[in-house]
Amino acid sequence: MIKPIVTNIKELKLPNFAWEFLPSENIIELLDDLDFTLSNNGKGVGLAAPQIGIHFKVAIVRSLVGNIYLINPKIIEKNNKKVCVEGCLSLPGIQLAVDRWNYIKFENYTKEGKLEIKEADGVFAEIIQHELDHCNGILITDRKHSRR
DSSP states (O other), X not given: OOOOOOOOHHHHTSOOBOXXXXXXXXXXXXXXXXXXXXXXXXXXXXXXXXXXXXXXXXXXXXXXXXXXXXXXXXXXXXEEEEEEEEEOTTSTTOEEEXXXXXXXXXXXXXXXXXXXXXXXXXXXXXHHHHHHHHHTTOOTTTSBOOOO
16 A cells, blocks of 8 residues: 655654564565565655654665565665765755765665665665665764765
């Protein structure tokens, strides 16, 4: 089902909870809702559950090989800080220079409940970090790059 995108900053910053019911029909339904909603929102390449008002650490990211589902994602290694420009479906019309890592290693659960470890770099790493931030109540406005 297509859900409305949350744009209320206070709601986007509410605490989000780890998904502890793996595997389940509920996680499949949530991932389908994220997929349908993302598919119907133009240029978005990722969407986290808090952006549709569901306060769990779950997200979807589009990649060249298909959808990547992030359930309870966590960065476990990172390096090579950089500055990039990002927008956000929840903050329409805003683009900001933000600090990101060029390389990350992260863990997350599959929809079947299996823990996996993946690596990402470049733009793909930026997208993963953006969605992980949503899972933790962090917005691009919180990551805004400041010249020093």
